[in-house]
Structure formats: structure tokens, C-alpha cells
Amino acid sequence: MPPSAQEGRPPYARRKDEGAQEVRPEEGPQGSAVHQTVVIPSRRLDWPDCRNIRDLGGLPLSGGFTRSGVLVRSDNLHSLNSAGVEAMAAYGVTTVIDLRSESEAASSPSPFANAEPFAASAPTYTNLPLIDDASMVKLAKASDMFERYLMMLEYRAAAFGEIFSTLANSEGTVVFHCFAGKDRTGMVAAMSLALAGVDADSIAADYAETDSQMATRYAEWLAAAKPELLQEMRDDLRCPPERIHGILEHLERGWGGVEGYLEAAGMPANDISNLRSKLIS
Numbered sequence: 001m002p003p004s005a006q007e008g009r010p011p012y013a014r015r016k017d018e019g020a021q022e023v024r025p026e027e028g029p030q031g032s033a034v035h036q037t038v039v040i041p042s043r044r045l046d047w048p049d050c051r052n053i054r055d056l057g058g059l060p061l062s063g064g065f066t067r068s069g070v071l072v073r074s075d076n077l078h079s080l081n082s083a084g085v086e087a088m089a090a091y092g093v094t095t096v097i098d099l100r101s102e103s104e105a106a107s108s109p110s111p112f113a114n115a116e117p118f119a120a121s122a123p124t125y126t127n128l129p130l131i132d133d134a135s136m137v138k139l140a141k142a143s144d145m146f147e148r149y150l151m152m153l154e155y156r157a158a159a160f161g162e163i164f165s166t167l168a169n170s171e172g173t174v175v176f177h178c179f180a181g182k183d184r185t186g187m188v189a190a191m192s193l194a195l196a197g198v199d200a201d202s203i204a205a206d207y208a209e210t211d212s213q214m215a216t217r218y219a220e221w222l223a224a225a226k227p228e229l230l231q232e233m234r235d236d237l238r239c240p241p242e243r244i245h246g247i248l249e250h251l252e253r254g255w256g257g258v259e260g261y262l263e264a265a266g267m268p269a270n271d272i273s274n275l276r277s278k279l280i281s
Contacts, residue, residue: 052181067281075181078108094172161265168275196279204241
């Protein structure tokens with residue numbers, strides 16, 4: 001995830017308790033998370049040239065499961081070939097939301113940004129940067145990935161509100177992605193699942209699944225890295241469950257949960273209700 005954050009602190013991003021201090025995820029004596037580790041069903045999709053892709057359906061709720069075919073999280077689609085496009089069409093994908101910055105989207109364009117080659121089956125493409133170019137430098141100064149996630153919540157609330165309203169108002173299956181499908185995509189996925197009522201342990205398990213799906217790609221990146229950057233890269237690439245637990249707890253303390261945060265971000269109540277209803281089977 002390219003680092004970023006807006007300058008200043010807009011009113012809609014303020015916590016209820018302005019004096020609240022950052023609380024990092026609790027860890028056990030050996031550094032393992034206190035929370036329970038759960039096994040969730042694999043929802044990985046076999047789309048050519050997509051490494052880190054899965055449907056957010058099939059996760060346990062009280063009395064049911066999240067609905068399949070509503071939201072799909074993915075890594076970058078820029079290298080998608082015609083077979084991948086056909087797989088997306090067969091799955092019913094109608095909308096692609098690109099969470100990358102404008103410069104990222106320009107340097108590695110989505111095949112759907114200019115959909116003429118796939119006009120018959122092309123989904124609607126929208127670039128909604130969760131982190132904009134102007135704010136990347138700020139996030140680069142964060143001490144670790146957890147702090148970067150906190151900064152996204154604090155300074156990019158309006159972007160979250162716009163993204164989630166688009167999810168709520170899009171018909172058919174929506175694919176959302178960033179570069180690796182790890183951080184920006186991971187945040188949107190976790191918050192969507194929390195809004196639907198999925199328990200925190202299952203949300204964390206979905207977040208951590210990126211490590212197995214991206215293992216080969218991680219190895220390639222690490223092999224090409226400078227020796228002095230290896231440890232930092234290893235830490236940044238990991239998706240430990242306790243990190244997303246910490247984010248969910250931060251949202252609960254500051255805004256009463258994801259719904260309260262999105263309301264403060266300007267997302268209309270009917271959009272929140274609509275998205276939740278779409279996700280619940």
C-alpha cells in the first residue's frame with residue numbers, strides 16, 4: 001500500500017473521545033494475538049492473472065452466512081487477459097472499484113478503464129482512491145502498517161464514505177481492488193464484513209488469508225529487495241490477524257463501530273442499511 005494521509009484533521013474524521021490515545025493490538029507473551037484463531041472456508045476464485053482474489057460471501061453470521069456474488073476483493077487487475085475478463089463476466093461482475101491513486105492507475109491501467117476491447121462484457125470502472133497522491137508522503141512517515149491504517153481512518157474518512165456508498169448503490173457483483181489487494185482492499189473488506197455482522201475472528205482470518213495467496217509474489221519481491229530493506233519489507237508485507245483486530249477495536253472505541261464511522265464520514269443511513277442487506281443472505 002502506498003503511504004498517504006491528508007493534511008489537517010477534518011471534523012468528520014474526529015473521534016468521539018478527542019483525548020483518546022492510540023491503543024495497539026494486544027498480544028500474548030510470545031507476541032501471538034489474544035483473540036481466537038478460526039478456520040474459514042476458502043472462497044478463492046480462479047481468475048487468470050489474479051493472485052489475491054476471493055468472494056466475501058460464505059462467512060458466518062448469527063443465523064446465516066454472508067451472501068456470495070455481492071463483493072469480491074482482489075489485487076490489481078492491470079495484467080488481466082481475455083480469459084480473466086471472461087471469468088469475471090461469467091461471475092456476474094458489473095462494477096470494478098479501483099482503490100489505487102490516480103498515478104498508480106495511470107502507470108498500470110485497468111483493462112476496464114478503456115473498456116472498448118471488452119465492450120460486450122465490460123463492467124463499469126470507477127477509480128476511487130482510498131489514498132490520494134497528495135497524501136502518500138504523510139503516510140510514509142508512519143512507524144508501521146498499523147499506524148498507516150489508523151491514519152487512513154483519521155484522514156481519509158470522506159474517501160471511505162464515497163467508496164462504501166458506491167458499494168451500496170452498485171447492482172450485481174462488485175470487485176474492489178488496490179495493488180496487492182492487501183492493505184486498502186483489506187480495510188474495505190474488513191469494514192464491509194463488520195458492517196454485515198461477521199465476528200472479528202472470522203474477519204481477521206479473511207484478512208490473514210492474503211499471506212497464503214500472495215506467498216509466491218512476496219517471495220519474488222523479497223528476492224529483489226535490497227538487503228538493508230528486507231526486514232522492513234517482511235514486516236510490511238505480513239497480514240497478522242491482530243492488526244485488523246486492533247483496527248476493529250479502534251473503530252469500536254472511537255465511533256461505536258463501522259456504522260458510526262461511516263455515518264461520521266457522510267455515508268447516508270439508507271446506503272448503510274442497503275449495503276448491510278445486500279451482504280446478508
